[in-house]
Amino acid sequence: MFQKLKIATASALIGLGTLLAAPATAQADSLYFGFGIGGPSGDYLYGNSGRSHRAERPRHHHPSCTHGQAVRKAESMGIRRARVVRANRNIIRVAGRTHRGPQQVVFARAPRCPVIR
Template identity: 45%
Template sequence: MFKTFKTAALSALIGLGALAAVPAVAQADGIYLNFGHSGPRFGTYDGDRHQTREWRRERDWRRGCSPERALDKAERMGLRRARIVDMSRHTIKVAGRKYSDRVVVVFGRERGCPVVYR
């Protein structure tokens, strides 16, 4: 009886040691251990792909104001049914409704979509 407890404790110690060594070797973002119907599974999760997409989105934001960002900002300002009416090199004109009145907002094409005219 003591021999089986000793064997189980030794194998658990070896398994935990192996789990502790894997992140240092693989340099992964996360580790998962799954016990399911198809048997135990072990693996690593590397989240670099998602970080790259977020970085690209952040980099695009720093470039300037896009039409999609202007529409998002207009909707956050309270315009309903916002749509782009006119675009030029320097401005984006968005029209919509606010309190049942027609409202036109002009955004600059600079970083942060500054409001030029309301």
């Protein structure tokens, strides 16, 4: 009896190890096994598990400050008729007018366009 229990346990561990060692593929269906405080658990997820189809599209984000972002930030700072007057790989200089007169702001080419001067 004890020998059969050992063989069944060993077979289950080998089967589970083979299942966990299989490479993960990009499928909509998935099989989930978990071991935790509450004991072993399992679940089967069908479809895209409630995620929107928009979440699966690749997102294009700009890691650095763009001309448009710099102009929008300058306008939100109170500069009217903002325009890019100079740009290189490190900075973007935006000029425009405030209630005091002509004004220039220099932004760094980093995410969220930090103000340099």
